[in-house]
Amino acid sequence: MKKTLIICEKPNAAGKIAAAIADGKPRRREFKSVPYYELEQDGKKIVVVPALGHLFTLKNVKPLRDYPVYDVRWVPAYEADRRAARSKPFVEAIAEMAKDADEFINACDYDIEGSTIGYNILRYLCGPDAPKRAKRMKFSTLTAKELRKAYENLLPTLDIGLVNSGLARHLLDWYWGINVSKAMSSAVEAAHKRFVKLSAGRVQTPTLKILFEREKEIRAFVPEPYWVIKAIFEVGGQRIEALHKKEKFFDKSEAEKVHEICRNKPARVAKITVREYRTAPPPPFDLGQLQSEAYRCFGYTPARTQQLAQSLYDNALISYPRTSSQKLPPEIGYAEILSRIGEIREYGELVEKLLGREELKPHEGKKTDPAHPAIHPTGESPKGLTGPRRRLYDLIVRRFLSTFADPAVKQSIRIDLDVAGQPFYFRGRRIMEKGWLEFYGPYGATEEVLLPEFKEGQELMPTELVFEEKETQPPPRYNPSSIIKEMEARNLGTKATRAIILQNIYDRNYITGNQIEVTELGEKTIEALLGYCPEIASEELTAHFEREMEKIQNGQSDKEKVLEDAKEKLNKILEKFRKHEVEIGKVLGEAYRKTRRAQKVLGECPKCHGELRIIVSRRTKKRFAGCSNYPKCNYSYPLPQRGKIVPLGKTCPECGAPMIQVNRMGSRPYRMCLNPDCVTKANWGNPRKNKPQ
């Protein structure tokens, strides 16, 4: 009997594809714990087998001693990296299934990476002529109907354009990233005779540059004083603040004049403007939006949210999280998911309201995804789910419910006042119809500002006229959520990699803090790159790649030619690097030393005004905060022994001791002061909270 092998990108997709094309139920089997599916149809045997993303990766042919290197080949991922051990049984399973197969179908996601994943599997595991004979399944959602249709309308060959651009993408990223990273590390070695792990890449370096530019803006910012004038009223026991219409006075004498004119003068209500407006329900979550909301609502970093969402997905509670889609196709079965969610106590009432409607129609967003719908709950019971995963699940459920609800109707009121000819105003806001806000619950809370009744012409006497000096503020720092949004807007990285690449930039000590600051090392690194390899620091490289990829895709450009061009360009850049190796290395090595030292300084010693630093005891190997003037000063504080300690550069408002943040794997970072006897810790380890008696 003939045998067809269908190669899928991941286990979950293999299950869905097998179920969709089988007339009956496919048989689920396992090979070295890799699940695969068997079915018989039209007199032939079909085997559906999953990959685990990329099973092959690029590896240096020779150990990397010097640059430039372009001698690189594809190897099974587990051979290049011990951490990829999980991919080994998948490689073995596919090789086994391919042995007696005479037809091959690449059914990975229909995008550049999916085409590359399938192509590598075909050429390395299915025989030398498999890529030429293989067919391609093309689908844009994993719904049974579409999968069935894709199977019945197979593309007769691989999408060789996508394959070639995928292969080129991997090689180009590797050429640029590995060589420039190596050049920087070698420079430090040449100047300081020590190894420092430095890196550059098509995504990480432009991202660092964005952060660095903001850093420069903040440093160059000169605050300007300005003055505000506010009239304060007490109406029916309510305090109302009206601001002078010219919100900022940059001319002090002008402000003083206005203040003088208005002093002790009554206000007259000049105009009341009432406006009603509707806010549409939010679209369902794509990964980026989920990361952004989880940061806003819970303070979770995008990397943490991604990890939590993956865990919810592993437990079948939510759909595939690495999606850029804001669409919910009807095939997911709105009513069924809703009614199952309705069985969860806290959502019962809300769900009833939605199910009682004539039509269920989600308010979708614009973004789409080649293989997955927006993130949504599956309806599976979240029994026993607690802590951060529960919170994230609640956010996802409420977002899903909100998307089916009505717009919210809000009313804004603006009251314009006249005080001795000077214009002042204040605003009120009320919610007329809650609409989706009711479903989004705590995450959509908008503060109402309810005002007493006013009439035009009415007179009021201010209880106070405030004259206040303020300063203009520098542009805000990026935080992990806003920089990821910026990366998305600039098309840097992908939904699945942005949070990881940001984490990498932190781990390299290029940046620090939640309000992201660029360290000395980050600054010198980006400056060196701007000086010697501006290409890699510019988003233009990504744009250039993209144009070339597109040309390769539609056959207008040859992959080999694009790669040769890249090598030539890189060789010139790296030569320049080499020539200035010692001077570049000196600067980077020095910056590295300073940055590492700064990370150990926690604050000022309260006893002698020396520096409190993280010190690891030689004797006990435990760490503590000790004074830099030791042995003259022996002041010290204990430190938590686990997790990364980040100095906050602030002191405790209660006791004045330096503040730190503790980042521990798998838990939310927390802030504390160093003083173990501080009143802020009075309730720590409160048995009432931990153990109900």
Next chain:
DNA sequence: GCAAGGTC
């Protein structure tokens, strides 16, 4: 050691 991309 070094990238960015996919997966769990």
